[in-house]
Amino acid sequence: xxxxxxxxxxxxxxxxxxxxxxxxxxxxxxxxxxxxxxxxxxxxxxxxxxxxxxxxxxxxxxxxxxxxxxxxxxxxxxxxxxxxxxxxxxxxxxxxxxxxxxxxxxxxxxxxxxxxxxxxxxxxxxxxxxxxxxxxxxxxxxxxxxxxxxxxxxxxxxxxxxxxxxxxxxxxxxxxxxxxxxxxxxxxxxxxxxxxxxxxxxxxxxxxxxxxxxxxxxxxxxxxxxxxxxxxxxxxxxxxxxxxxxxxxxxxxxxxxxxxxxxxxxxxxxxxxxxxxxxxxxxxxxxxxxxxxxxxxxxxxxxxxxxxxxxxxxxxxxxxxxxxxxxxxxxxxxxxxxxxxxxxxxxxxxxxxxxxxxxxxxxxxxxxxxxxxxxxxxxxxxxxxxxxxxxxxxxxxxxxxxxxxxxxxxxxxxxxxxxxxxxxxxxxxxx
Amino acid sequence: xxxxxxxxxxxxxxxxxxxxxxxxxxxxxxxxxxxxxxxxxxxxxxxxxxxxxxxxxxxxxxxxxxxxxxxxxxxxxxxxxxxxxxxxxxxxxxxxxxxxxxxxxxxxxxxxxxxxxxx
Numbered sequence: 001x002x003x004x005x006x007x008x009x010x011x012x013x014x015x016x017x018x019x020x021x022x023x024x025x026x027x028x029x030x031x032x033x034x035x036x037x038x039x040x041x042x043x044x045x046x047x048x049x050x051x052x053x054x055x056x057x058x059x060x061x062x063x064x065x066x067x068x069x070x071x072x073x074x075x076x077x078x079x080x081x082x083x084x085x086x087x088x089x090x091x092x093x094x095x096x097x098x099x100x101x102x103x104x105x106x107x108x109x110x111x112x113x114x115x116x117x118x119x120x121x122x123x124x125x126x127x128x129x130x131x132x133x134x135x136x137x138x139x140x141x142x143x144x145x146x147x148x149x150x151x152x153x154x155x156x157x158x159x160x161x162x163x164x165x166x167x168x169x170x171x172x173x174x175x176x177x178x179x180x181x182x183x184x185x186x187x188x189x190x191x192x193x194x195x196x197x198x199x200x201x202x203x204x205x206x207x208x209x210x211x212x213x214x215x216x217x218x219x220x221x222x223x224x225x226x227x228x229x230x231x232x233x234x235x236x237x238x239x240x241x242x243x244x245x246x247x248x249x250x251x252x253x254x255x256x257x258x259x260x261x262x263x264x265x266x267x268x269x270x271x272x273x274x275x276x277x278x279x280x281x282x283x284x285x286x287x288x289x290x291x292x293x294x295x296x297x298x299x300x301x302x303x304x305x306x307x308x309x310x311x312x313x314x315x316x317x318x319x320x321x322x323x324x325x326x327x328x329x330x331x332x333x334x335x336x337x338x339x340x341x342x343x344x345x346x347x348x349x350x351x352x353x354x355x356x357x358x359x360x361x362x363x364x365x366x367x368x369x370x371x372x373x374x375x376x377x378x379x380x381x382x383x384x385x386x387x388x389x390x391x392x393x394x395x396x397x398x399x400x401x402x403x404x405x406x407x408x409x410x411x412x413x414x415x416x417x418x419x420x421x422x423x424x425x426x427x428x429x430x431x
Numbered sequence: 432x433x434x435x436x437x438x439x440x441x442x443x444x445x446x447x448x449x450x451x452x453x454x455x456x457x458x459x460x461x462x463x464x465x466x467x468x469x470x471x472x473x474x475x476x477x478x479x480x481x482x483x484x485x486x487x488x489x490x491x492x493x494x495x496x497x498x499x500x501x502x503x504x505x506x507x508x509x510x511x512x513x514x515x516x517x518x519x520x521x522x523x524x525x526x527x528x529x530x531x532x533x534x535x536x537x538x539x540x541x542x543x544x545x546x547x548x549x550x
Binding site for chain 2: 125127173174175177178179181185
């Protein structure tokens with residue numbers, strides 16, 4: 001072979017890019033033809049390996065996606081033929097061969113959209129564990145490599161590969177349908193899909209590990225939600241979630257300060273917020289709200305939009321934010337929303353009144369770090385330094401990441417005036 | 432596809448015979464059974480006697496041994512089952528949710544292995 005390593009690497013990069021761009025579309029079309037999740041996945045892998053060999057030799061074909069699709073279909077035929085019990089599949093085999101012999105024809109956009117939506121609903125079926133759905137969606141819809149997903153979730157590649165195989169096995173054996181749900185199941189199923197998308201996004205903030213925030217997962221969640229929004233036109237909660245993620249993502253650059261420490265909303269340099277993302281988020285939110293079917297994601301996006309608009313932390317419309325949390329709690333009762341409502345009220349009314357409200361949610365949030373951090377902050381504003389320190393200690397004890405612990409320790413340190421100028425002084429930027 | 436719906440509940444949580452709740456409880460099962468039959472999904476279904484009447488059988492080295500009661504002590508116990516013939520898991524879940532005990536206990540839905548088809 002006269003192929004240099006550079007050419008091989010270049011082809012390999014091209015194939016990776018193609019999978020990221022078209023992987024979900026290719027896989028959903030294969031599943032549509034093969035009616036077998038694992039066979040589709042295996043055949044696609046075969047085709048990609050074949051592409052690496054052929055393209056390194058002869059250069060990529062004119063229509064790479066179509067090439068992969070056709071090769072994967074032939075690989076599937078090979079796999080079925082090789083299987084010992086292929087007689088029971090002879091009808092399917094005949095259909096596949098007929099398909100292969102037919103003139104290559106690009107399916108229309110509606111067909112592709114429908115098949116992709118089926119793929120997303122299958123990966124996010126409520127009969128699958130949520131974590132499994134997250135991994136399967138990243139693999140099958142977003143086209144991430146198994147090793148990439150394993151890295152993102154801090155597990156071994158083998159363990160992740162096994163989890164994915166188990167998931168496809170369950171889809172086949174338990175009879176999870178490859179279909180978009182009917183109208184009666186649609187709301188519940190869409191909720192499960194959005195939950196998975198939001199889990200991917202939040203995983204991007206690395207809340208439970210010491211890794212740096214994984215921006216790629218946030219981008220992935222936003223990309224996925226854009227696809228979902230284009231596939232399911234007029235779903236206000238899909239637009240709401242997209243708006244929520246865009247508005248949060250807009251603050252990314254300000255979340256870590258010049259000293260490399262986590263910056264709270266209060267301390268963030270608002271000039272670093274991404275105005276383009278904020279504008280898009282607000283536009284998506286307006287589109288969603290216009291449909292007159294508010295939901296939990298739209299309301300959370302509305303809170304994020306109020307923050308995005310506020311010139312400063314002090315000049316935030318806390319009264320309005322508290323009202324939105326009231327609405328949220330009606331739609332989806334949740335002690336964490338109660339906690340956020342209390343934070344808003346601590347600025348809209350008084351810290352004293354807010355503190356009184358904390359007792360009601362103490363029991364369910366006892367093991368929840370932000371509850372203790374909020375409690376510490378309110379106590380500090382009431383001048384109860386000792387109690388605030390204890391509350392910070394509780395929060396630090398419950399924190400899962402070093403960045404968060406540092407952040408809480410810094411805030412705790414600021415409770416008592418020190419002879420040295422505190423860390424706040426050192427925060428002026430060099431840019 | 433065939434699915435087995437295994438009905439689990441905490442012993443004593445279902446209404447006793449003679450209590451005022453017993454009638455409506457049985458009527459709910461009656462209605463569910465009629466619906467299953469009408470929709471053509473019902474293959475079989477039975478209630479089991481209390482787990483205190485169970486005998487666990489094991490064969491080790493050719494010797495049959497018996498144990499009084501269920502093998503594993505758990506809070507929720509198997510109290511009955513249905514076998515449904517459904518197109519897919521979504522349909523099976525829909526029918527499993529109609530089993531009255533699903534509202535107080537839990538129903539486990541398991542596909543029945545079809546050994547005559549491909550493995």
